[in-house]
Amino acid sequence: MWPFRKKNKKEDNSEKHSAEHAQLLKAIAPWKTKHMRQGWRPIAQIGTVENYKCQFGGIPFVETGMSEAVCPLCGKAPPLFLQLDSRELPESRRTFGDGLLQLYYCTSCEGDGEGWNAHSAVSQFRILRSRELHRANTPLDSIITPRTIVRWEPFEDYPSTDESEEMGVTIGYDFKNDLVNVECRELGLVMKGLSNHINDLDMEVAEAISSAASGDKLGGWPHWIQSPEYPSCPECGSIMEHFFQIDSGDHLEYMFGDAGCGHITQCPKHRGRFAFGWACC
Template identity: 25%
Template sequence: MTTLLLYGGETDPAAPVSRTGGLPLVPDGFDWPLCAECERAMQFIAHLDRGEDVVSVFMCQNDPGMCEEWDPSAGGNRARVLPAEGLAPAAVPAEGRTLLEDVSVLVAQCVEAKGYGQADTDGPVDGRPVLGQLGGVPAWLQNDETPDCGGCGEQMGFVAQLEEGHGHAAPINFGGGCAYVFACDACKEAAFLWQC
């Protein structure tokens, strides 16, 4: 079985559901991530609801391609594990490319396929564009780049794979490829990278 993430339409920017775009939901005292390369505010990419916690993904888009925003450790992106309790919409920085134009709900749906690569993801599934997969095994476009946790040194667990969006004007820039989200549940750390 493979759990696909299908396009579930638009929603409120602060909706507490898995989505790409909209506003990050954050705890008190959260600092909006700044890019280590250009030092400007990153773009909020995705909110992934895991029940007890959420994984929140940011990536620099102030100068696309110049901040190593595809790399899990260069500082051009940031993924965080945040406890689900007590989150509220973040204050958006005044400067920088901070938000996607499109808010897309991610709906999980199991399909009979041995993996994401075997699932028929080129066209819609049940009439809905495929926006990625939840859990399972990463379908790498290049080499396996599973990150090690900065806290404990163990390989991180796979959380989700994300496509650039639905339609021709895909709202997210993964260089035409896919993004991969990982987390260490023991250390509450997350990592993000993309390949094309």
């Protein structure tokens, strides 16, 4: 008869865990509201679309009389990774003024030039301020399949689990028993001995409390593959802020190392200063 009794006991436990998890997620909600950031997912169409200038890959625009981008390491035309027209962005994200922001990335120099490094010469930013624009004469082998961004879909984003501790949520692990202790001082919240796995959501406690979305996105919180890595502005030393996330295998047909994730950051003081770095497992 004992298998039945065991099953019943398990069911009792899982009900107890569900109740505890529901209580935790309810209690942590004010912290989540406080740290929520708006993010926008790009909705894109393959190819170029008339009248839209926000794009992954494809042929970049250049200003009349402006030279085309050249990789400082190899002297060749680097592929365009991302182009954003401020006029097509949500108003709160037009943080670099009026113009076209472009990220070029020399895929041929990535290895020797340490392309993962946020201050590597492999990445190059340009901001085009003039509206007298034409498409560049980019050689075919430097063009990545274009995807035009035709709209932005807003969503709510939260700090990655690596950053939530800095924001005041501490999670202690008892790996042997698969239990966690959760503490959030500002809320006066202490919950001990919770089952680490939330069956209803099929995720672990830390992830359910707070996680940053993977995939391409404007704004929101960075989804860090390793630990948080905000670069410093080379001009003033300020910690640069998350601006845009480019993830491997989403809209841009490019893989950063082994399925890495890239981040464009912006100086909070020098709004025309951007950096791009990436990390993989």
